[in-house]
Amino acid sequence: MTDLSALPPGDGLRGTTIPVLRERGQREVFCGLTGIVWLHRKMQDAFFLVVGSRTCAHLIQSAAGVMIFSEPRFGTAILGDRDLAGIADANDELDRLCVQLLERRPDIGTLFLVGSCPSEVIKLDLAKAAERLSAQLLPRVRVVSYSGSGIETTFTQGEDSALGALVPLMPRSEARQLLVVGCVADVVEDQFRRVFDQLGIGPVAFFPARRAGDLPSVGPNTDLLLAQPFVGNTVRALESLGARILEAPYPFGAEGTTEWFAAAAGAWGVDNALFQTVTKPLEDRARKAVSRHVPRLSGKSLFLMPDSQLEIPIARFLNRELGMRLIEVGTPHLDRRLVAAELPLLPDDITLSEGQDVERQLDRLRAAAPDLVLCGLGLANPLEAEGFATKWSIELVFSPVHGYEQAGDLAELFARPLDRRERLRV
Numbered sequence: 001m002t003d004l005s006a007l008p009p010g011d012g013l014r015g016t017t018i019p020v021l022r023e024r025g026q027r028e029v030f031c032g033l034t035g036i037v038w039l040h041r042k043m044q045d046a047f048f049l050v051v052g053s054r055t056c057a058h059l060i061q062s063a064a065g066v067m068i069f070s071e072p073r074f075g076t077a078i079l080g081d082r083d084l085a086g087i088a089d090a091n092d093e094l095d096r097l098c099v100q101l102l103e104r105r106p107d108i109g110t111l112f113l114v115g116s117c118p119s120e121v122i123k124l125d126l127a128k129a130a131e132r133l134s135a136q137l138l139p140r141v142r143v144v145s146y147s148g149s150g151i152e153t154t155f156t157q158g159e160d161s162a163l164g165a166l167v168p169l170m171p172r173s174e175a176r177q178l179l180v181v182g183c184v185a186d187v188v189e190d191q192f193r194r195v196f197d198q199l200g201i202g203p204v205a206f207f208p209a210r211r212a213g214d215l216p217s218v219g220p221n222t223d224l225l226l227a228q229p230f231v232g233n234t235v236r237a238l239e240s241l242g243a244r245i246l247e248a249p250y251p252f253g254a255e256g257t258t259e260w261f262a263a264a265a266g267a268w269g270v271d272n273a274l275f276q277t278v279t280k281p282l283e284d285r286a287r288k289a290v291s292r293h294v295p296r297l298s299g300k301s302l303f304l305m306p307d308s309q310l311e312i313p314i315a316r317f318l319n320r321e322l323g324m325r326l327i328e329v330g331t332p333h334l335d336r337r338l339v340a341a342e343l344p345l346l347p348d349d350i351t352l353s354e355g356q357d358v359e360r361q362l363d364r365l366r367a368a369a370p371d372l373v374l375c376g377l378g379l380a381n382p383l384e385a386e387g388f389a390t391k392w393s394i395e396l397v398f399s400p401v402h403g404y405e406q407a408g409d410l411a412e413l414f415a416r417p418l419d420r421r422e423r424l425r426v
């Protein structure tokens, strides 16, 4: 149990002695368009229009698993051959399409124009398009743009880019407030709000909010508490407006969640006895839910391929609360500042790798023969065919996994593939 009085000031400056293996080679990752799947669920007045190719449309459709005749809040404006050859004026066409869309969908308050590889190849200026359309459509609809493309990105960076595009539009405020940064499911937001209320911490805003139009304010008295470790650019943009980051582990598992609340409680001067009263029963319940999966996971070895940028906090949770043995913890990008409170919680006999050279990493994986592999969709099937048990990292952003109430579900996500194998063996 975290004792607030035991937390040293400036705790986040702790480091780690684990050496980092940096690799720059072929990567197996999804692009940032994938973020639309969870962002459109969260921001219920937003529409995401990908300006891209049939491949982009395909990726989004299959990632979201939607039927073509439903009216989701995302779509693709497909660039045709004439656009790509520069014959047609893609700008005129895009403006016409957006206006049509917004006439048909009066529920849309924020329209995101999402850049893709094809729109970037033909240098279609979506930032300009957003400005042009906003001038025409405000105050009813705000149009913003960001890039979801990426050979060099990871699928979670789409969220960072989308939130980053909203930062310049946020109202400024001098008032003291806590801003939770990174998309969390509504059910998690409600639970977190209840705990902050009980601790007397507030006002608290979430970014993104349930309505993209309800932009939280930011200023020199805004404390940032991060719910996701992949929002580095957004955090830097918020810091440039005066906000300051509260370093904490991420709210995954019982321990991580308590430490996360403790960072806010420490900054807001919450009384230690009150903190214990509020969090202890919740933490105890979470530990009990997690402990159900200890017999299945304890002592099992885990190899985390770099995919979602959630690998470090998830590895910490599985190691410390479930007793899993970590072999390699891979992350696509190591932003030391954003994981400063996580790194010292990892055991120091692991390989911590950043970036990817997929063939070399697969060689290491095969040599280590782990019981379970956390990886992207592209690697899961081939690895299953080789006999490895896998868990898709994308599930960590598609399912609610933050906080006390979800700690047991998070553990179960990892227990399930091993259970399935066990049953198949019988």
Ligand code: SF4
Pocket (backbone or CB within 6 Å): 031, 032, 033, 052, 053, 055, 056, 057, 059, 115, 116, 117, 118, 148, 149, 150, 151
């Ligand atoms: S944005 Fe690029 S990487 Fe992503 S689906 Fe479209 S073409 Fe593929």
